[in-house]
Amino acid sequence: MEQALLRWIGDMLSIRSEVFAVLGLGLSVVVTMHVLLRKREVGGAIGWIGLAWLSPMFGAGLYALFGVNRVTRRAHKLRIRPTQAAGSAVSSDDDPTPPPLPQAFRPLDHAVRLITRLPLRPGNSVTVLRNGDAAYPVMLAEIAAARASVALSSYIFRDDATGRAFCDALIEAHGRGIAVRVIIDGIGGGYFPPGITRRLQRAGVPAGRFMHSALPWRMPFLNMRTHKKLLILDGRTAFTGGLNIADGNRVSQAPPHPIRDTHFRLEGPVVDQLAAAFASDWIFVAGEDLTGEAWFPRLAPAGTIPARVVTSGPDADLRKIELVILQAVACATRSIRLSTPYFLPNEILTSALCLAANRGIRVDIVIPKVSDHRFVDWATRAHVDPLLRSGVRIWLDAPPFDHSKLLVVDGTWCFIGSANWDMRSFRLNFEVNVELYDPDLAEALDAIMRAKMEVRLTREHLAARALPVRLRDAGVRLALPYL
Incomplete structure (x- = not known):
């Protein structure tokens, strides 16, 4: 038995x-x-x-x-054309009369137009705002003055004094009859304790969390995040850049972990494209189309700067920001200067920067001496030797940590927004950047970056690392796509 x-x-x-x-x-x-x-x-x-x-x-x-990329959007979710919104007076994507540009930049404009399928909008103005100290008061005042609509999208939205100030302003706007819509990332906004989302929803404010689910078959929230930072008032004024909503960005108040950043206030026809980017995300989050004068009003020129929005994400916009950067690097004739909190580009973009330096272009890259992610710092040290060998100058920005994402080419072309120089931003995150052609803005951004260019990272510095440190850095670099 x-x-x-x-x-x-x-x-x-x-x-x-x-x-x-x-x-x-x-x-x-x-x-x-x-x-x-x-x-x-x-x-x-x-x-x-x-x-x-x-x-x-x-x-x-x-x-x-x-x-597996589970991000699926129906075609009408991917792009709400501003020209189809009620009352929009901006030209269509087939506008045959783009704004005049210097001859040297026309190939770049042509390429970006084909990549984005969006026209370059003339007649915009831009204001540079450094840190939350300068940006937050202006943003809160604009929310208080809104007459028709407020659209806000943020990767990080802390439930701290700063976050509650924005929360109260949004609730107050909703209470006086303003159409308010809020998107907070499912990870960056606090996965388990989403305090701000609850506050807004309890007050009746339509607020949605992007890619948030604990169900195993809805796991893309682990990797695919909306990293966009957008605030759009009445469809006429927009704020975008690198600034999240948190106490740490109020540098003048000496928070425990200060974060410097650069944000931008924009007015003019390009706001229409930023509103379309938000509307595309909102229909994905909440299933609601945002149309009409409240979201897409008629926009008159507000300045002289040509500008265009570039969105990117792991769907129909895959790699668009990366491709625009590659095109700008290829078109550079004198100088490329960039600042990024995280620098882990793929081999293609690394090679493009090396080739630019080899043909005599002055290439300067500003990165933090110490970022808020030590693994990224380690991987970066193992990643940049080809650039240094090609003559690219890499500068280490002293603390406090600066989260700004800035790119200036040939003293005229500027690229600002939410995207870092890493594979996560270029391939996995949903991002929004804006390209602008303006020497004055380029000089202002150059001044910010020049102030950081005091300590260079050299090959000798990298070679002096102990063998265990070099092995650690090289090992962490293998996780480059997910850092």
């Missing part, structure tokens, strides 16, 4: 192992087919396929969580 029982158990275990073997084989085949059809980067595709065959259960599970 005992021997029969043991044989039966052995048979069951054998059958179970055979079932698992068949299941593992099936998972490996499914993952391989999906990767071959969906993944364009050869290195990533080989990695996922190898993992799926070496460890079918574990590999398939990881691929399901991190490798």
Whole structure:
């Protein structure tokens, strides 16, 4: 009897192992087919396929969580054309009379127009606002003065004194009949304690959380985030840049962990494109179309600066910001200067910067000496040697940490917004940037960056690191796509 029982158990275990073997084989085949059809980067595709065959259960599970792009939007969710909104008077995407530009920048304008499918809007003004000390009072005053609508999207929206001030302003605007819509990222806004979202919703303010779900089959929130920072008032005035909403950005008040940043106030026809970017996200979050004069009014010129919005995300806008940057680097004739809190570009963009330096372009990159993510700092040290060998100058900005994202090419072309120089911003996050052609703005941004250019990162400094440190940095760099 005992021997029969043991044989039966052995048979069951054998059958179970055979079932698992068949299941593992099936998972490996499914993952391989999906990767071959969906993944364009050869290195990533080989990695996922190898993992799926070496460890079918574990590999398939990881691929399901991190490798599959579940972001699906119907076509009308991807772009609400401003020209289709009631009352809009701006020209269509087929406007045959773009604003005049210097001859040297016309190829860049042509390329960005094809990448974005958006026209360059003339007649805009821009105001530079440094840190929350300068930006927050202006933003709160604009919310208080709004007459028709307030649209706010933020990656981080802390439930602290600053966050509550914005929350109270939004609730007050809603109470006086203003159409208020708020988007907060599902991770950056606090995954488990979303205090601000609850405050707004309890007051009746329409507020949605982007990509937030604890359900296993809705896991893209782990990797795909809305990193946009947008505030749009009455469809006429917009704020965008790198500034989140938190006490740490009030640098003058000496918070425990101060964060410097640069934000921008824009007026003019380009606000229409920023409003469209918000409306595209809102219909995805809440299923509501934002149309009409409250969101898309007639916009008159407010200045002289040509500008255009560039959105990017892991859907129809894939890589658009990265492609625009590549085009700008390729078109540069004199200088490229950029500041970014995180610098982990892929090999293509790294090579483009190296080639620019090789052809005599002055390339300056400003990064924090110490950022708020030590793993990024480690990976960066293992990533920049090709740039230094090509003559690119990398500068280490002393604390406090600066979160600004600035790019100036040839003293005229400016690129501002939410996107960092890393693969997360270029491939995974939903981002919004604005390109502007203006020498005065370029000089203002150059002045901000020049003030940081005191300590250079050199090859000698990197070579002086101890072997364990170099191994650590190189190991962390392998996680580059997810840092």
